[in-house]
Amino acid sequence: MSVTPLQALPLDLLRQRSSTKWRSYDDDVIPMFVAETDFPLAPAITAALHRAVEIGDTGYTPPRPGIDVDFAAYAQRMWGWTIGPSRIRWTGDVMMGVVEVLRAVTSPGDRVIVTPPVYPPFYDTVEEAGAVVERVPLIDDGERWSLDLAGIERAFSRGARAILLCNPHNPTGTVHSRESLADLARLAERYGASVVSDEIHAPLTHAPAVFTPFLDAAPEAAAVGYAVTSASKTYNLAGLKCAVIVTGSEETAAVVRSLPWEVEWRAGLFGVIANRAAFAAESDGWLASLLVALDDNRRLLAELLAEHLPLARYRLPDAGFLAWVDVSAYGWGDNPSPHIRREAKVALHHGPLFGEQGIGHVRINVGCAPEVLREAITRIGALARQG
Ligand SMILES: Cc1ncc(COP(=O)(O)O)c(C=O)c1O
Secondary structure, three states, rough: OOOOOOOOHHHHHHHHOHHHHHOOOOOOEEEOOOOOOOOOOOOOHHHHHHHHHHOOOOOOOOOOOOOHHHHHHHHHHHHHHOOOOHEEEEEHHHHHHHHHHHHHHHHHEEEEEOOOOOOHHHHHHHHHOOOOEEEEEEEOOOOOOOOHHHHHHHHOOOOOOOOEEEEEOOOOOOOHHHHHHHHHHHHHHHOOOEEEOOOOOOHEOOOOOOOOOOOOOOOOEEEEEEEEOOOOOOOOOHHHHEEEEEEEOHHHHHHHHHOOOHHOOOOHHHHHHHHHHOOOOOHHHHHHHHHHHHHHHHHHHHHHHHHHOOOOEEEOOOOOEEEEOOOHHHOOOOHHHHHHHHHHHHEEEHHHOOOHHHOEEEEEEOOOOOOHHHHHHHHHHHHHOOO
16 A cells, blocks of 8 residues: 655744744745754644643653653564663653763763764764764765774774764765674674664665664674664654663663763653654554655655756665755855855755765755755756856
8 A cells, every 4th residue: 555645834834833943044045954854743742742731741751751661662663673671761862862871981082983974963972971083984985875894993993982873874864784783793892892873863764775773783782882762853853852772781781770860850751752652653654654755855856956956966865854965066165055045045954064075065854845845956956057
């Protein structure tokens, strides 16, 4: 049975939202920078939040909020990944989980590997944890990006204590292969390093790509890995503040249990309520129709670029709603986004913030209506024709 694509909300309604996407620029700018999406919430989330508002359920997150059991069931359904609920803890958002785990597994001044081009807060987060960033860029063979396992091994052998993995990878949308994740797990184990795997984009993997949870990639992963994830990206719940931290062994679980209590207290109750509704089987149909809409849009973008910006270079992302596009051929400078925003009135994310591999690049959020995407690329195409 074919699944109908989820329809984005109309622009006049979206412009009433008060989030970053809709309050950073004037109304004549199409916002496609920050990773918020334009779809209606999954009905089960709307119902759960309505109910909470009706009864004033706005207090602290309880000691046993149930998100462990719900995420374990979701992971089993989505990826065949078996996790004991006792291996799941929670916090305010993915980056809070990442920083606290990094702080626990490194000492001040230790080096932590990141793999550019990568989600810009990764750099700050490593520093916030008191560590130092070591860059081992993804390998780009012109068709796909992949982890530079030899480079990562060199960094581990010179003393890097951890790697902050983006799995799937933002901004390229790469879903790392099970083999490369298994190799990474073995390397980390050999050198006594930790792997912190940010898996926030995982539910947005497009077939035929198959997402592999890092902790499930190889037996060695359980000893070295920490997965941090949330429903916040897929189900557009970033403002509600809730994420889960998953471990696979008694030792790593003990590390997470040893984090300050405050780490768990930072989870917002609305975030917990909304994440639980997202993880419920009742929301699977909504996710299926979201994935159809996003799959359509990532392909539509390829068509629109071919028509309006034929010199742009873009590869279909394996996962997510973010497109990594090289527009350097148009001569808009190292960071094309400000020029595009000023002249074409389309706000895109700044490529160079992701690392030097992002020079001449923009990141485009395609989590919107197809008409909005069409209008945005048409505007940028008109700018390109002006020369
Ligand atoms: C890879 C990645 N990690 C983390 C986040 C932010 O998640 P949170 O708001 O839960 O910290 C984003 C947001 O776009 C992201 O792309």
